[in-house]
Amino acid sequence: MKSKEIRSMTIDEIESKLTELQDKLFKQKIQKKMGQSENPFKIRDTRRDIARLITILAEKRKEV
Numbered sequence: 001m002k003s004k005e006i007r008s009m010t011i012d013e014i015e016s017k018l019t020e021l022q023d024k025l026f027k028q029k030i031q032k033k034m035g036q037s038e039n040p041f042k043i044r045d046t047r048r049d050i051a052r053l054i055t056i057l058a059e060k061r062k063e064v
Contacts, residue, residue, distance in 0.1 A: 001049045004058045014060070018053045021046055 006014060025046045031037040 001050055001052065003056065006052060010055065011060055011064075014053055017056045018050065019058065021050050021053065025050065 009017070025043065028043045028046060030039065032040050032043065037043075042054075
């Protein structure tokens with residue numbers, strides 16, 4: 001997910017996407033522990049997307 005895409009979203013959309021990605025990260029970690037993960041590097045990408053969302057959400061809240 002690109003920063004440009006996130007910036008075009010509303011605060012509510014960002015919060016819902018953040019929750020969705022946190023659930024996805026939890027499931028990916030469980031799959032990795034159980035040895036079912038096809039690509040363990042997706043965890044890194046998901047963590048980075050979550051960080052981007054949190055950063056831009058903080059910026060948007062500061063503007064309001």
